Amino acid sequence: MENVPLxxxxxxxxxxxxxxxxxxxxxxxxxxxxxxxxxxxxPMVVSIGPYHHGRPELQGVQNLKQELLDHFVSGSGKxxxxxxxxxxxSVDIVRSYYMEEYTAAYSKEEFAKMMLLDAxxxxxxxxxxxxxxxISSRLGKVVFSLALRDLLLLENQIPFWLIKKLLKFGYxxxxxxxxxxxxxxxxxYGNHRKEAGDIGDDSNxxxxxxxxxxxxxxxxxxxxxxxxxxxxYSVGDDEDIxxxxxxxxxxxxxxxxxxxxxxxxxxxxxxxxIKFKSFCFYGRLELPTFIVTNRSRVWxxxxxxxxxxxxxxxxxxxxxxxxxxxxxxxxxKDVQELRDKRILINRLNSDDEVVKLFKEINTxxxxxxxxxxxxxxxxxxxxxxxxxTWMIELIITHFLTPWKVVALLAAIFILFxxxxxxxxxxxxxx
Numbered sequence: 535m536e537n538v539p540l541x542x543x544x545x546x547x548x549x550x551x552x553x554x555x556x557x558x559x560x561x562x563x564x565x566x567x568x569x570x571x572x573x574x575x576x577p578m579v580v581s582i583g584p585y586h587h588g589r590p591e592l593q594g595v596q597n598l599k600q601e602l603l604d605h606f607v608s609g610s611g612k613x614x615x616x617x618x619x620x621x622x623x624s625v626d627i628v629r630s631y632y633m634e635e636y637t638a639a640y641s642k643e644e645f646a647k648m649m650l651l652d653a654x655x656x657x658x659x660x661x662x663x664x665x666x667x668x669i670s671s672r673l674g675k676v677v678f679s680l681a682l683r684d685l686l687l688l689e690n691q692i693p694f695w696l697i698k699k700l701l702k703f704g705y706x707x708x709x710x711x712x713x714x715x716x717x718x719x720x721x722x723y724g725n726h727r728k729e730a731g732d733i734g735d736d737s738n739x740x741x742x743x744x745x746x747x748x749x750x751x752x753x754x755x756x757x758x759x760x761x762x763x764x765x766x767y768s769v770g771d772d773e774d775i776x777x778x779x780x781x782x783x784x785x786x787x788x789x790x791x792x793x794x795x796x797x798x799x800x801x802x803x804x805x806x807x808i809k810f811k812s813f814c815f816y817g818r819l820e821l822p823t824f825i826v827t828n829r830s831r832v833w834x835x836x837x838x839x840x841x842x843x844x845x846x847x848x849x850x851x852x853x854x855x856x857x858x859x860x861x862x863x864x865x866x867k868d869v870q871e872l873r874d875k876r877i878l879i880n881r882l883n884s885d886d887e888v889v890k891l892f893k894e895i896n897t898x899x900x901x902x903x904x905x906x907x908x909x910x911x912x913x914x915x916x917x918x919x920x921x922x923t924w925m926i927e928l929i930i931t932h933f934l935t936p937w938k939v940v941a942l943l944a945a946i947f948i949l950f951x952x953x954x955x956x957x958x959x960x961x962x963x964x
Contacts, residue, residue, distance in 0.1 A: 535558055544630075545742050546630075546631055546632070546633075546741055546838065546845055547583065547587060547631045547648070547688075547692075547693075548689050548839075548843035548844070548846060549633065549688070549843075550575045550688055550689060550836075550839045550843075551839065551842055551843055551844070551943065553898075554839060554842055555573070555575065555825050556781055557896060557898055558896050559573075559697065561603060565774075574687075574831060574832050574833070574835045574836070575687060575688065575689060575836060575839060576687070576839065577589075577592060577684040577687055577689075577690050578680045578682045578683070578684060578688075579592060579594065579595050579673075579677050579680045579681050579684060580592055580595040580596070580655070580680075580681045580685075581587055581596070581684075581690065582652045582655070582656060582684070582689075582691060582692055582722055583632065583648075583649075583651075583684040583690060583691055583692045584637050584640070584645075584648065585632070585633075585636050585688075585689040585690070586689060586690065587648060592876065594673075594677070595655075595673065595677065595681060596704065598655075598669070598672060598673065599651040599652070600653075600690055602654050602658040602669070603650065603651055603654045603657055603716060605665075606654045606700070606704060606955065607658070609704065610703065610704050610806060612703075614650075615824065617650055617700075618643070618644060618646050618647060618650060620699075621646040621647075621649055621650050621696070622643070622646040623678050624696075625642045625646050625649075627868070628645070628649060628685050628692075629645060629697070631693060631742065633744045634651075647910040649692055649693075649696060652692050653692060653696050653697050653700050653782070654698055654700065655732070656685060656692070657697060657700055657701060657704075657713070659678075659681055659682065659685070660682075660685075660713065660716065660717050660720070661713070666678075671765055682720075682829070683829055683832055685744065686721060686744075686829065686832050686833040686836055687745075687746060687768035687832070687836050688745055688836040688837075688840050688843075689715070689837045690699055691743035691744060692743065692744060693742060693747055694741050694742060694743050694744055694747055694776060695740065697744070698710055698714075701713055706929055714747065716836055717744070717748075718747070718751045719747055720835055721748055721829060722748070722751070722752065722803075722825065723825050723827075745833070745836055745837060745840060746840065748833060748904060749837045749840065749841075749848070749852065752803065752804060752805050752852070753803055753804060753805060753806060753849070753851045753852065754804070755802070755803070760809065771958070779937065780915055782861065782908050783912075783914065783917055783918070784861070784862070784913065784914070785861065785862075785864055786862060786863070786865070786867075786868045786870060787862045787863065787868040787871045788864075788867060788868060788871060790817075790819065790862065790913070790917075793817070793916070793917050793922075794815060794816040794922065795810075795816065795817035795818070795819055795916065795917070796816060796817070796818060796819070797818075797820070797821055797871070797872065797874050797875045798818065798819075798820055798821075798875060798877075799817045799820070799821065799822070799823045799875065799877055800821055800822045800823070801820075801821040802822060803822050803824075804822055805822055805824075805851055805852055805855035806851045806854075806855070806905050806911050807820070807822050808820065808821055808855070808905065809907060810909045810912045810913050810916075811883065812912065812915070812919075814919070814922070815922055816922075817913065817916045819909075819913070821872075821877045822855075822877075823876060823877055823878075823879065824877070824878055824879070825878075825879040825881060825930045826878060826879065826881060826882055826888050826891065827881045827882070828878050828881070828882065829893050830891065831894070832893065834852065834856065834895055835895055837852050837959065838852055838856065838895065838896075838897060839852055840957065842898065842900070850903075853897045853900050854905065854906040855906070856892065856895050857897055857900075857906060858906045858909070858910070859892050860892050860893065860895075861910070863888070863889055863892050863893075864889075865889060866884070866885035866888075866889055867885075868889075869885035869888045869889060870885055873885070914946065
């Protein structure tokens with residue numbers, strides 16, 4: 535097998551920060567503790583990696599992993615011992631990705647077998663349709679769906695390069711690239727087969743695990759690399775923007791609409807592709823299209839946990855995106871406005887569920903200290919402009935509907951007739 539990527543050395547697969555977990559628990563039930571709280575950060579049916587390995591309630595799916603490994607090995611031309619030997623050579627490096635207290639109890643053989651079984655399971659459950667269908671029939675549709683959900687958890691990850699190694703060996707480079715893109719599509723878009731950006735797999739700094747690869751796809755996908763602008767903002771980036779924080783007056787997308795600010799989908803699906811431009815009498819806000827599925831909350835919350843984890847050295851793009859969406863979504867009518875513009879595509883049962891999803895994602899009070907701050911500031915300046923908002927209010931009052939236009943024209947015509955009549959009364963024609 536190929537060598538371990540240099541960019542993966544010395545890094546960690548983190549656990550959800552304890553303080554963040556405790557804050558979320560207290561929001562819902564202050565009497566609960568982190569030990570008995572089952573949240574969107576804990577696996578429900580399958581463990582991947584050492585953090586939740588061995589939990590009794592996860593053994594049902596654990597028993598299927600060996601069968602999937604046997605199936606993978608049978609078509610590879612190698613034996614299970616050959617794969618184990620390859621994995622055993624990298625055990626010490628892979629161990630270093632996890633907290634030591636979760637790996638010390640396993641021998642090299644046991645740890646290598648765990649990684650091999652888990653890598654094969656991750657590959658198989660996202661593999662060709664007939665294999666996934668076989669797994670679904672064995673586990674049942676509910677457990678199968680929950681297993682897909684468990685793969686998105688921060689504490690349920692294994693090294694991305696191990697998965698790629700097995701994929702390349704079993705199916706080749708082309709299929710490996712398709713598998714990665716297909717996984718990202720399924721998570722972000724559900725059954726929508728929309729083109730997702732590549733993960734920006736830089737050989738010097740490759741993603742360490744699947745969830746990190748997913749984050750890169752929505753933050754820095756290659757689809758805009760050739761003309762991508764810098765969306766980050768800090769004091770001094772733009773001399774026209776005063777480095778201060780507004781007390782923002784807008785609290786919903788309808789507030790913005792009443793001030794002549796209209797939305798349209800951005801050119802990419804990147805969460806940091808949020809732009810605002812102010813014109814003479816209206817403003818234009820561009821937002822990335824986001825498809826809300828029944829898995830969106832889980833993977834968003836776990837990416838946020840990753841962004842908050844110490845030592846990850848990544849930005850807060852997803853946190854800032856969620857904060858921004860919270861600032862413009864107040865009730866289901868706001869969701870409907872965004873749906874009408876194809877900015878939100880709702881695959882849940884109702885718009886109320888979308889509102890609940892965004893409101894329940896806890897960003898732990900982190901501020902918008904990136905690109906969103908600049909956008910919000912620009913919106914507030916437009917919002918405060920009396921000239922621009924007065925004009926749009928005039929347009930909304932008198933020109934928004936055909937009947938208002940007709941009424942206005944009729945009023946003008948009546949005034950004209952009255953003025954004409956008055957004129958000829960004062961200055962009669964001889």
